[in-house]
Amino acid sequence: MSGTLQHTLLPYVFVLTFDAILWLLAWLLLITNSVGVTWLWCYRLVCWGILHYLAQLINIENGQTVLTRWVAALCLTSPAYEAGKTLGLFNSSNNCTVPDVGMVVLYVASASMACLLWEWGFPDKANGDNGKEKKKQEARALLMRVMRYSAPDYLYLAAAFLFLTLTALGETYIPIYVGKVIDILSGTYDHNGFLWAIGLMGLYSLGSSLFGGLRGGMFMCTLCRLNKRVRHMLFQNLMRQEINFFEENKPGSLSSRLISDTDKMGRSVAMNVNVLLRSLVKTVGMLYFMLGLSWELTLLACVEMPLVAALQNNYNKFSQDLTQQLQDCQAETREMASEAIGAVRTVRSFHAESQELGRYEEALKRMSHIKRRKGIYSAVFLLLRRMVTVGIKVLMLLQGRVLISTQQLSMGSLLSFVLYQKDMATNMKHLVYIYGDMLSTATSSVKVFQLLDRKPKMKEEGSSAPQQLKGKLAFHNVTFSYPSSPDIQALKNVTLEVGAGKMTALVGPSGGGKSSCVSLLQRFYEPQEGEVLLDGKPLHFYPQQYLHSKMAMVSQNPVLFSGSVRYNIKYGLKGCSDEQVEEAAKRANADNFICKLEDGYNTDVGECGGQLSSGQKQCIAIARALVRRPQILILDECTSSMDVNTQEAVQAVLNGAEGQTVLVIAHRLQTVERADHIIFMDNGEVLEQGTQQQLMDMKGQYYRLKEKLFHAD
Structure with a gap:
């Protein structure tokens, strides 16, 4: 037996020995075993006082309360049981007797078991x-x-x-x-x-x-x-x-x-x-x-x-x-x-x-x-x-x-x-x-x-929701790093404007910061420094629902959901009629191939649009954006997988969008040449901006990039 276990058990053995002596005194003092319940209660209360005093003299680290509780149960079990017999709660003789050795052992066992159950169910905080x-x-x-x-x-x-x-x-x-x-x-x-x-x-x-x-x-x-x-x-x-x-x-x-x-x-x-x-x-x-x-x-x-x-x-x-x-x-x-x-x-x-x-x-x-x-x-x-x-x-x-x-x-x-x-x-x-x-x-x-x-780690959205929205976008000294790479700046003190009702093109090599600008415009992230403004107000002044009802985006790899073509075009839009869906599909040059599908607009596109080609998915994504009639339309390489005829049809739609703010990100399309304003970005910075002719006259990085990427067009 270890010393710790001996130290733990010795106080209990000591108290139990004294209790046995007190029971022996009771047997020696009484010639007959017949006693009254009152006498037994008085005697065991006296025993409780004596044993409680002894327990207080024994100093047990983190166990004093347990010992005193066990002493109380040990002394009061026998009179409680005898009182129960007297009241007729147990099927036994009502004669109160001084318990024999077997009964005392049962009392000790039951009191110990009760204390163990109590300590297991309701342990003292200081003991554990x-x-x-x-x-x-x-x-x-x-x-x-x-x-x-x-x-x-x-x-x-x-x-x-x-x-x-x-x-x-x-x-x-x-x-x-x-x-x-x-x-x-x-x-x-x-x-x-x-x-x-x-x-x-x-x-x-x-x-x-x-x-x-x-x-x-x-x-x-x-x-x-x-x-x-x-x-x-x-x-x-x-x-x-x-x-x-x-x-x-x-x-x-x-x-x-x-x-x-x-x-x-x-x-x-x-x-x-x-x-x-x-x-x-x-x-x-x-x-x-x-x-x-x-x-x-x-x-x-x-x-x-x-x-x-x-x-x-x-x-x-x-x-x-x-x-x-x-x-x-x-x-x-x-x-x-x-x-x-x-x-x-x-x-x-x-x-x-x-x-x-x-x-x-x-x-x-x-x-x-x-x-x-x-x-x-x-x-x-x-x-x-x-x-x-x-x-x-x-x-x-x-x-x-x-x-x-x-x-x-x-x-x-x-x-x-x-x-x-x-x-x-x-x-x-x-x-x-x-x-x-x-x-x-x-x-x-x-x-x-x-x-x-969990609360979203975004600025609390405001309540500004004007009936008329011009659609002017601006970046003022915006510095941004993705939370997954806080040491790498995706945007470095970027300042630019996207004119209301005009087409603006973001161009530049991959990793230059174009997609990061789009992510900030959609409030997917918050910039660490600077502000992104819409009609002169920070984006977080507008409710998210209002913001996304006025702004639509088509990405290079659009996501479709399992369901019909019709469901995907009017996804998230309430009160959209079938006529509006078909009109948007025609504008996106998607109506031709949709009608050739087995069930037309009711054809299931499969999980993530797996039943359609990449170009078809882009067309449906464009129709999904157009059916909302957004004030701001963002296109991120959205026609990269389309054929030439479809690209020209989509460009014609974009050119005819009067009063709509369009932001285009492209590498190869002729859409950039038709833009009212072109912004060249590289390494997270705005290096050049102006009209097509101005940038070509500068013969800077945009000129060299166009000569390299657009010459084939």
């Missing part, structure tokens, strides 16, 4: 590891927050709790009448008593089944409503986040939080609370009946509870860690598979199937290893728990045989007790397991709450 205690407190706070999300369903929960209580009461009475049926059949047969017992047993069984079904239905209804509510709130908050948030968090991980973790949050309230309350109500009722049948067997049965609780508690610690690792591994595997399948064309073109298969297999191996460890822990725990359960049951049957032989217990009562004891062990297991699982579930919902509480 501060880090672990802090985690438990955080988990409890999270659990309470999850439960507060169920507040709108209080009527459903109240009905569920009522049905739960009725179910537990019905199930608690069944073993009593099973025992009565056995006593009637094993003794003198009483036909009326037999029918009465069978009838009540059937009534309680039917009632518990009926109320159990209603209870489950109400809890499941609550679970569905809670999941819907939390998922709606989470998805709504995710849609409000800045673009950089989605670059830092991969779609697979966010989908896992939205689906898997929110479901676990719901189970922590609907399912776990269901089992927890049912087990708690049944445990209290069964303890009452068990004490009425035999207090000796009840004390013996109570020995099993702390042992199983200790085993379950240790198992929960390992299981929670492994469960968290398994969740992370599953999210990684799901994300890996989604990424490979979504980019199957790229994987196929680079002949990387074996590489992706190897990555996926490694992830599966890690997940299999975690599952194997979890299975081993589970098997060892089940073996130890079964050994404890079988051992206690054998001792109970031996003690039951003694009670039957002394006619203190009938065979039917013993059967009822065994049934109660079996249910009691199951309920205690549920209580311990569900408590740990609820904390684990609450812990796993930390990331969900973090996403729910």
